[in-house]
Structure formats: C-alpha cells, structure tokens
Amino acid sequence: MNIQINEKISLYVEEYGTGSNYILSAQVGFYPNGMQQKMAQMGYHVFCITLRGFAPSTLVEEDYGDNWYDIFADDVIAVADKLEIKKFVYMGVSHGAGVGWHIMLRHAERVNAFVAVVGGPHSLDSGVMSYRQMLEKGIIKEIPPFNPVIDNDDARQRRRDIRSEHIAKQPPRPELEKKVDYGRPFMKYKDEENLCNALSSIQIPTVMIGGINDPISTPELMIRTAKCLPHCKLVMYSNCGHDIDTDLIEETCDVADRFIKTVEENGKWYKTVVE
Numbered sequence: 001m002n003i004q005i006n007e008k009i010s011l012y013v014e015e016y017g018t019g020s021n022y023i024l025s026a027q028v029g030f031y032p033n034g035m036q037q038k039m040a041q042m043g044y045h046v047f048c049i050t051l052r053g054f055a056p057s058t059l060v061e062e063d064y065g066d067n068w069y070d071i072f073a074d075d076v077i078a079v080a081d082k083l084e085i086k087k088f089v090y091m092g093v094s095h096g097a098g099v100g101w102h103i104m105l106r107h108a109e110r111v112n113a114f115v116a117v118v119g120g121p122h123s124l125d126s127g128v129m130s131y132r133q134m135l136e137k138g139i140i141k142e143i144p145p146f147n148p149v150i151d152n153d154d155a156r157q158r159r160r161d162i163r164s165e166h167i168a169k170q171p172p173r174p175e176l177e178k179k180v181d182y183g184r185p186f187m188k189y190k191d192e193e194n195l196c197n198a199l200s201s202i203q204i205p206t207v208m209i210g211g212i213n214d215p216i217s218t219p220e221l222m223i224r225t226a227k228c229l230p231h232c233k234l235v236m237y238s239n240c241g242h243d244i245d246t247d248l249i250e251e252t253c254d255v256a257d258r259f260i261k262t263v264e265e266n267g268k269w270y271k272t273v274v275e
Helices: 035-041 065-082 095-106 131-136 154-169 192-200 219-228 249-266
Strands: 002-004 010-016 022-027 045-050 088-093 111-117 206-211 232-237
Touching (some): 010 035, 022 035, 035 088, 035 249, 045 065, 065 095, 088 095, 095 111, 206 219, 232 249
Parallel strands (some): 022 045, 022 088, 088 111
16 A cells, blocks of 8 residues: 655555554565565554655655655654654664664664664764665675675575575666665764764663674674673574575564563563562
C-alpha cells in the first residue's frame, strides 16, 4: 500500500501479520522471506517502509545533505501516525538501523525497543563522507565487500540464491534513484566524541546483532556503539558478514524475539534478579 505522508511524499509500505505487537522497519527495499516477514510469522504485526527517494516510494530530486537520516526518521513517524500506531518496536538492518538511531534521538517517546542488525554507526574519525564521495575523490578504490569469504552451508546458500534471483528480476532503477546519496548516519556530528555523546543519551532498550567478519559494520564499531549505550545487549556471530539477516535469519529473529519479550515483561533488556 501507499501512504501519503504529506503533499509531496508517498511511501510504499508492505504489511505482514496482525495484532498490536507492532514492528516498523525502513530500508531502500526489502528482500522476500526476510527478517521482517519471519518476525510476522512469529506473531508480530510488521510494516516495511520503503524510504523516500527509492521506488515505489516517491522519488526526489533534492539532496538533503547531512539531513537524510533525520528526514528518513521523521518519515517513519509520519507513517506510524497515519497508521495510528502510538508506540512500536523499530527493527533496522544496515542503513535501516541507521534510520533507527536517528529515530531514537528524535522520537524516543514513540519506541518501545530497538533491534539494530549490522548497524553500528560508521566511525567519524575518517571524516563524514559517504562511500560514493570517497570513491569520487579517490580516497578509496572500491566499496568494501559486504561478505568476506566464509564457510557456507546449503541452507545459507539457498537463501542467498533466492535473494540474488529476486534482485535479478527487479526492473532497472530510475535515474533519479541512482543519484540519491544519503551518506551515513550522524554525519552532522562531525567527530567521534560528539557521536558517542549523542549515543550515550539514548535510553531505549537496544539489541545489536552483528557478524564477526563484517567489513562494513565491523566488530569494533559494534562494540564502540554498545559501550556508549546505557541499555544495550550486543550479540555477535562468528563466520558471518554483513548479510547476517539472510545467512542467519533464524538465529537473528530468535534473538530479536526473546529481546522484545524480555523488554515487554521487564521494561529492560535483562531480567530483574529477585534476591
């Protein structure tokens, strides 16, 4: 379905499941049989939001500079308002988790819990340029591979094949979409000190899930972020890279489900010990 959030912007939203256990998730696009659909099968009411600038949501000509992620975050809240959802769990994968960090800072009152998958914010020590900008300036020769060489089992490979087949069937990207460069989360914070100060203000219970072999959201970035957060659980898997949501979908959804239920029962990510 399409949800008109203002006069200019309509966002494409896919709905899975029913009930009042809401999960909202936003990305440039979603794969079939992904984490979001799996969470719906586990009893959650999930809404997958395609970000503005990416079809079939409204394409945009404007470059929002350092404000892309703030705008994405506000768009998620606008969708929640249209759906009359007052509070929800936000689940984000990769750049979708980047949207989540901005929601935590701008709209924390709307969120019960945050599931950040391979979503440790990039280091600002190397500057605030996107990968595309670094390529154009010759700072890097290529974008790091999402998946290093790892041992695959048959089930993992089948899931990767399904995802690859889905990508191959997609129509050519519109020219306006190709021009979108939303950069990185927190680019306006300029340096690591300001970023860590911002992260430390987040009070929402958060679980971060990542892969030891991830060259994008590296273990170092995940640990740095977890150290900043006052209410965070960090789960890392060996023999896995950036596509953990495909490779280990059962495991990641199980972690997310147990985390959400613990937060619902205790108001925090851990169980209270009764002495």
